[in-house]
Amino acid sequence: MGFWDALRGRAPAKAANLDSLFMIPSAAITLETAAGLKPTGVGAVCFRAAEGAAFSDTQAEIVALLDADDDGPDVESTVDDFGFTWLVARQDDMSVLCTDLHTVNTSLEEQGFGSGLLCSIVTFQDSAGRKVGLVYLYKQGTFYPFAPSGTRRDNLLELQVRDHLSGELPMEPDLNRWLAVWGAPGL
Numbered sequence: 001m002g003f004w005d006a007l008r009g010r011a012p013a014k015a016a017n018l019d020s021l022f023m024i025p026s027a028a029i030t031l032e033t034a035a036g037l038k039p040t041g042v043g044a045v046c047f048r049a050a051e052g053a054a055f056s057d058t059q060a061e062i063v064a065l066l067d068a069d070d071d072g073p074d075v076e077s078t079v080d081d082f083g084f085t086w087l088v089a090r091q092d093d094m095s096v097l098c099t100d101l102h103t104v105n106t107s108l109e110e111q112g113f114g115s116g117l118l119c120s121i122v123t124f125q126d127s128a129g130r131k132v133g134l135v136y137l138y139k140q141g142t143f144y145p146f147a148p149s150g151t152r153r154d155n156l157l158e159l160q161v162r163d164h165l166s167g168e169l170p171m172e173p174d175l176n177r178w179l180a181v182w183g184a185p186g187l
Helices: 003-008 018-035 053-067 094-110 155-165
Strands: 038-047 076-079 085-090 117-125 131-137 142-146
Touching (some): 018 038, 018 094, 018 117, 038 094, 053 094, 085 094, 131 155, 142 155
Antiparallel strands (some): 038 085, 038 117, 076 085, 131 142
């Protein structure tokens, strides 16, 4: 941290630890046993798409890489109402799903598009139909739960999920960073 950053009260940005995504399969077991939340098999990476051929080529390479397996479903790309791009992967095996999400993040990062990465999400659902997205904040290197309930959030469920996973995942301590990801794939 430089002198001017210290004077302005700016803290250095936390580096993303994308390997944290590999902790999700064990956290999924905890969520299933403690809260009855089962993985839906849907995961996605959200990013701000860059202009130009380099980014388009990188995105096409990522999709081709993830679609290379004959047994898995195709990866799809969608744009939400806010203009953010989501690369959506569907896998029944949680380990494979997390590997796919890690691949998307690291590929974009390695090609110089890391500044556009926003978050990754893996979705869960209980027997009553309640859904929870486990969101990984790229710029913070932490997770938080997002539980939409119609047009509102189920704050109690979010706090319960946080409490169940606080020993397994680096959970985001600042609740102000628990942003709503309305319309995220799988939710």
